[in-house]
Amino acid sequence: MQAPISEIFCSVQGEGPYVGTRQVFVRFSGCNLSCSYCDTPQEIASQCRFEPEPGTSVFEYMSNPLTAEKVDLLISGFNNIHSVSLTGGEPLLYSDFIKHMQTSYPLYLESNMTLPDAARNIRDNVAYVSGDIKLIDKMAGSELEHHLDSTIRCFRQLRSTSERICFSKIVISGDTDMQLLFSVVDSISDYVSCVVLQPVTNSPNSADVRVLLDIQDRLLDTVDTRIIPQTHKMLGCL
Numbered sequence: 001m002q003a004p005i006s007e008i009f010c011s012v013q014g015e016g017p018y019v020g021t022r023q024v025f026v027r028f029s030g031c032n033l034s035c036s037y038c039d040t041p042q043e044i045a046s047q048c049r050f051e052p053e054p055g056t057s058v059f060e061y062m063s064n065p066l067t068a069e070k071v072d073l074l075i076s077g078f079n080n081i082h083s084v085s086l087t088g089g090e091p092l093l094y095s096d097f098i099k100h101m102q103t104s105y106p107l108y109l110e111s112n113m114t115l116p117d118a119a120r121n122i123r124d125n126v127a128y129v130s131g132d133i134k135l136i137d138k139m140a141g142s143e144l145e146h147h148l149d150s151t152i153r154c155f156r157q158l159r160s161t162s163e164r165i166c167f168s169k170i171v172i173s174g175d176t177d178m179q180l181l182f183s184v185v186d187s188i189s190d191y192v193s194c195v196v197l198q199p200v201t202n203s204p205n206s207a208d209v210r211v212l213l214d215i216q217d218r219l220l221d222t223v224d225t226r227i228i229p230q231t232h233k234m235l236g237c238l
C-alpha cells in the first residue's frame with residue numbers, strides 16, 4: 001500500500017486541546033478542497049521531506065509514493081511520542097493506506113470531515129479525531145446542503161466513544177457565517193468533546209476578538225468551546 005506524503009517530522013501539536021503534546025506528523029499530499037486560508041501547499045509532492053532530528057530543519061528526501069511499512073519505520077525512529085498526527089492535504093483520501101499502518105503509537109487524524117465513507121473505513125483505527133467544520137462561503141443551495149450533510153455524517157462515524165476522542169476545530173475569519181456555524185455545531189455537538197475556535201492566521205481578513213468571544217458565549221450553551229490560535233507558528237516550528 002502506497003501514498004504520496006509531503007513531509008514527516010516530529011514537533012509539538014500546535015492546535016486544539018492537545019496543544020503542546022509531542023507528535024510525529026505524517027502529511028499526506030493532495031486535497032479534495034481548496035480553502036482560501038490554507039497554509040499548506042496544494043500540489044502533489046514528488047518527494048517527501050523527512051526531518052530525522054526534530055527542530056533542525058535538516059531534511060532527507062525520498063521519492064513518492066511511500067509504502068506504509070516505510071512510514072512506520074520512519075515513525076519508529078522518534079522517542080516519547082504521544083500520538084501520530086495524520087494530516088495533509090486530506091488524509092481521508094488515503095484511508096486504505098491508514099488501515100495498513102502498523103505503528104505502535106495512537107493515530108490522531110486531522111481531517112476536513114467531507115468524506116464519510118473513508119471516515120467509516122478507518123473509524124476503528126484512529127484514537128483521536130480533530131475534525132474541521134468547513135464553512136465554505138462560495139457554496140450555496142444543494143451543493144452546500146450536500147457538503148454539510150457529509151460533514152455531519154463524518155462526525156457521526158468518528159464521534160467520541162470510550163475508544164476514541166473526537167473534537168472539532170473551526171477556522172474563524174472576518175467573514176465567517178455565524179448562523180451557519182451555530183446550526184452545524186448544534187448538529188454535531190453530541191459527537192464531540194469540545195469545539196475549538198481557531199482564528200485564521202496570516203490573513204488580512206482576521207476575526208475581531210469580540211466576535212470570537214461572542215461566538216464562544218453562544219456555543220457554550222451547547223458544548224465546551226475554546227478559543228485557541230495556532231501556537232506552532234508563534235514558536236516558529238514545523
Ligand SMILES: C[S@@+](CC[C@H](N)C(=O)[O-])C[C@H]1O[C@@H](n2cnc3c(N)ncnc32)[C@H](O)[C@@H]1O
Nearest residue numbers: 037038039040088089090110111112132200201
Ligand atoms: C492544513 S489542514 C490539513 C488537515 C485537513 N485537510 C483539514 O483542513 O482539517 C490542518 C489544519 O490547519 C488549519 N489551517 C490551515 N490554514 C490555516 C490558517 N491560515 N489559519 C488557521 N488555521 C489554518 C486547518 O483548518 C486544519 O485545522
Ligand SMILES: Nc1nc2[nH]cc(C(=O)O)c2c(=O)[nH]1
Nearest residue numbers: 012013014015087110232238
Ligand atoms: N506543530 C504543528 N501542529 C499542527 N497541528 C495541526 C497541523 C496541521 O497542519 O495539520 C500542524 C502542523 O503543521 N504543525
Ligand code: SF4
Nearest residue numbers: 031034035038089112
Ligand atoms: S481541507 Fe485542509 S488541506 Fe485541504 S485546502 Fe482546506 S485547510 Fe488546506
Ligand SMILES: [Mg+2]
Nearest residue numbers: 039040087238
Ligand atoms: Mg499546519
